[in-house]
Structure formats: C-alpha cells, structure tokens
Amino acid sequence: MTAAVDDVFAALASPVRRELLRLLLDGERTVNDLAAHFAMARPSVSEHLRVLRETGLVAETRHGRERRYRLEPGPLMGLADWLHPYERFWRRKLADLRTVLDEEDDA
Amino acid sequence: MSLPDVGDPRTVRVDTFLPYPPARVWRALTDPELLARWFLPCDFRLEVGHRFTLATEPRPNVRFAGVSHCEVLEFEVERMLRFGWHDPGEDNGLDSTVTWRLEPEGTGTRLFLEHDGFDPDNPYQAMSRRIMGGPNGWNGVLARLAGALA
Numbered sequence: 001m002t003a004a005v006d007d008v009f010a011a012l013a014s015p016v017r018r019e020l021l022r023l024l025l026d027g028e029r030t031v032n033d034l035a036a037h038f039a040m041a042r043p044s045v046s047e048h049l050r051v052l053r054e055t056g057l058v059a060e061t062r063h064g065r066e067r068r069y070r071l072e073p074g075p076l077m078g079l080a081d082w083l084h085p086y087e088r089f090w091r092r093k094l095a096d097l098r099t100v101l102d103e104e105d106d107a
Numbered sequence: 108m109s110l111p112d113v114g115d116p117r118t119v120r121v122d123t124f125l126p127y128p129p130a131r132v133w134r135a136l137t138d139p140e141l142l143a144r145w146f147l148p149c150d151f152r153l154e155v156g157h158r159f160t161l162a163t164e165p166r167p168n169v170r171f172a173g174v175s176h177c178e179v180l181e182f183e184v185e186r187m188l189r190f191g192w193h194d195p196g197e198d199n200g201l202d203s204t205v206t207w208r209l210e211p212e213g214t215g216t217r218l219f220l221e222h223d224g225f226d227p228d229n230p231y232q233a234m235s236r237r238i239m240g241g242p243n244g245w246n247g248v249l250a251r252l253a254g255a256l257a
Contacts, residue, residue: 086119087119090119091121094121094123094218094220096144096146097125097132097145097146097218099145100135100141100144100145101131101132104131104141
C-alpha cells in the first residue's frame with residue numbers, strides 16, 4: 001500500500017475525525033463551531049483537525065483571527081479509486097465508446 | 108461528478124446513456140475492429156465458448172500479468188453479453204465476469220456494465236470494512252460527499 005493511502009486510512013480510523021469530516025460536508029466551518037459538537041477540549045479537536053489537514057482531507061483558511069476548515073475531496077476520491085480500481089477503467093472505456101460511436105456517425 | 112459505489116466490494120457497476128440505437132451499440136461491443144478502437148485489441152468473436160485474450164493496462168493496485176484470458180459465456184443479440192475475465196496476476200489474480208446490458212431508452216440506449224467477482228477480502232477492502240463500517244462510516248461519508256459534489 002502506498003503511504004498516501006495508509007495515511008488516509010489512519011486519519012479515517014478515528015471516529016472523531018470521521019465526525020469532523022461529516023460536519024464539513026455541509027460546508028466550511030470555524031474551529032469553534034466544530035468544537036461545539038464535541039465534549040472534548042478545543043485543543044484536542046484542533047489536534048484532530050491537524051491530522052486531517054496533514055493528510056490533505058481538509059484545508060484551513062484564515063479570516064482575520066478566525067480559522068475555517070473545509071473538506072478537500074481529493075484523498076477520499078483517491079481512496080475510493082484504490083478500493084475499486086476498475087471503476088475508473090470502465091468509466092474511461094465508456095467515454096471512449098461514446099467517442100467511437102460519434103466518429104462512426106460522422107463517417 | 109459521482110463517486111464509486113462502495114456498497115458492494117465484489118462488484119463494479121457503471122451505466123451510461125448513448126444517443127444511438129441498441130443495434131449500433133451492440134456492434135461496438137462485438138465487432139473486433141470497433142472494440143480495438145475503444146476497449147482493447149482482442150480476438151473477440153460472438154460465439155458462446157469462444158476464448159479470447161486482452162492485453163490489459165497496468166493498474167498499480169491490482170497485479171497484472173499483462174494478458175487477460177476471456178471467454179464468451181452468454182449473449183442475447185442487442186440485449187446482453189457476458190464474458191469471463193481471468194487475470195492470472197502473480198499472487199492475487201482475478202476471476203471475474205463482465206456483463207453488458209442494453210436497454211432502449213428513447214431513441215438511444217442505456218448501457219449497463221457490471222464487473223463482478225472482486226475479492227472482498229483484499230487488504231483494502233478488509234481495512235475499509237473494519238475502520239469504516241456503521242452509519243457514520245465510510246459509506247455514509249462517501250454518499251454525502253457524492254451528493255455535495257453532484
């Protein structure tokens with residue numbers, strides 16, 4: 001397994017981090033907003049966010065003194081690709097099939 | 108944008124609409140010359156029991172021997188075609204079945220692809236099940252994400 005995929009799995013292994021990702025599906029949120037959903041102290045939530053950030057699953061932006069987090073779909077899409085290697089293969093083939101049919105039609 | 112269906116690790120399902128009648132699509136699925144242009148070069152022949160080979164493309168997470176052995180299993184002209192796809196691999200070969208289904212839709216065709224027979228116990232599948240089962244697990248997140256990106 002590649003390091004990248006291992007990292008994403010490791011990041012997703014924590015229920016807290018999965019919950020954070022789920023919350024971010026609804027859109028960008030501030031750290032305070034995210035922390036309010038958990039009983040743990042804010043620094044602990046920040047630590048989980050750091051792991052997600054380092055894995056590339058979330059991105060952080062600063063608005064003045066406020067930090068906001070948003071979901072980055074890339075790593076999850078990449079992981080899905082690893083789970084189903086043929087999925088992308090077939091999607092590409094179907095696109096090529098469409099092209100060939102279009103070319104035949106023009107001929 | 109849509110995400111892979113991660114619900115069933117044994118099967119890949121993809122479908123698409125083609126603005127051509129089933130007869131045209133059928134020809135593209137069964138004519139070796141046309142197959143070479145969009146699928147893979149192969150010595151396909153529409154005949155149950157016919158064996159043909161595919162020169163496959165390397166994919167990093169499946170070990171490929173480079174050549175896959177296929178066999179026409181079943182067909183119904185302009186409606187369905189099923190073939191076996193055996194990839195010898197090195198120590199994780201693949202014994203799978205590919206099924207094309209064609210359904211008329213308006214003046215065109217809805218083409219369904221089902222590629223069945225993946226190992227649900229390969230390390231990725233096993234890990235994802237262990238880590239990401241349950242309502243807030245992998246499937247839930249991916250389904251929501253797919254909705255958000257659609």
